Every structure is written in C-alpha cells, then in structure tokens.
Amino acid sequence: FGNLDRFVRATALFAVIAWRILYATLLARTDADLSCEVLLQPVEWQALYSHTHGTTKPPKQIPSLGQAVLWIAMLGGYLNRKHDHPPGPTVMWRGFLILHEITKMYRLFRQNE
Known part of the structure; x- marks a missing residue:
C-alpha cells in the first residue's frame, strides 16, 4: 500500500464492500420476500434481470430480494441444485x-436510447 494512510483508506473501502x-x-436468507431495492439500485436490478x-x-x-440474490449468486458460479446450501x-x-x-454496460446502452 505504500504508507499507513493508503492502508487505512483501502481498509475502509474493503469494509464497506464486505458489509454489502x-x-x-x-438478508436474503432471513427475509427473501422483501423488494430487491433494499439492496440494489433500480439500474442494478434492471441490468441483472435483463442479463x-x-x-x-x-x-x-x-x-x-431472494430472487435477485439467487441471480447474483448464479453469476458467481452458484449452481442452485436441489441439495446445495x-x-x-x-x-x-x-x-x-x-x-x-453488467450494470456499467447496461447504463451505457440505456444512455443511447
């Protein structure tokens, strides 16, 4: 990281990402029926759905939320088999x-419409 200041900034950023x-x-395990907008911005879930x-x-x-998290997990390699955790x-x-x-590309394509 080079110095302590950079390390502290990187740690703060990584903590926010890890929290999300x-x-x-x-949250998807405890309350899957919530709207996915508690987690994703409209452009994110629209891009996810379209893809x-x-x-x-x-x-x-x-x-x-449960459906959106499942789609995100499947993007990451989750197979969603019957006996999978x-x-x-x-x-x-x-x-x-x-x-x-995907969201970056979706924004780019929507920008031209």
Missing part, C-alpha cells in the same frame, strides 16, 4: 463483481 456482500447474503432473462425490457414488478459470501463476491460490469 454479507448483508445481501444474510439473466436475455431481454432488454425489465419487468413491471420489482423482483424479490444457500449461496455464501465467496460466490456472492464473484457475482457482485460480474453484476458491476
């Missing part, structure tokens, strides 16, 4: 990385 991943993982369903039009009804932080981390890239 853990929050998504645990997952291969469509350019998001649904009129906002997906549930719920997705954990590692697969959610991978999924959020991919969701970030």
Whole structure:
C-alpha cells in the first residue's frame, strides 16, 4: 500500500464492500420476500434481470430480494441444485463483481436510447 494512510483508506473501502456482500447474503436468507431495492439500485436490478432473462425490457414488478440474490449468486458460479446450501459470501463476491460490469454496460446502452 505504500504508507499507513493508503492502508487505512483501502481498509475502509474493503469494509464497506464486505458489509454489502454479507448483508445481501444474510438478508436474503432471513427475509427473501422483501423488494430487491433494499439492496440494489433500480439500474442494478434492471441490468441483472435483463442479463439473466436475455431481454432488454425489465419487468413491471420489482423482483424479490431472494430472487435477485439467487441471480447474483448464479453469476458467481452458484449452481442452485436441489441439495446445495444457500449461496455464501465467496460466490456472492464473484457475482457482485460480474453484476458491476453488467450494470456499467447496461447504463451505457440505456444512455443511447
């Protein structure tokens, strides 16, 4: 990191990212019926839905948190088999990385409409 100041800033940033991943993982397990907008911005869940369903039009009804977390986990490699445990932080981390890239492209394409 070079010096202590950079290390402190990086640690603060990593803590926020880790909190979001853990929050998504645990909240989806306890209250999956909530709206996914408690976790994702509208452009994020619309990009996620469009990518997952291969469509350019998001649904009129906002997906549930449980469904959105499952889609994010599947982006990260979660297979959603019958006897699989719920997705954990590692697969959610991978999924959020991919969701970030998908959202950037979705914003870019929507900008031209």
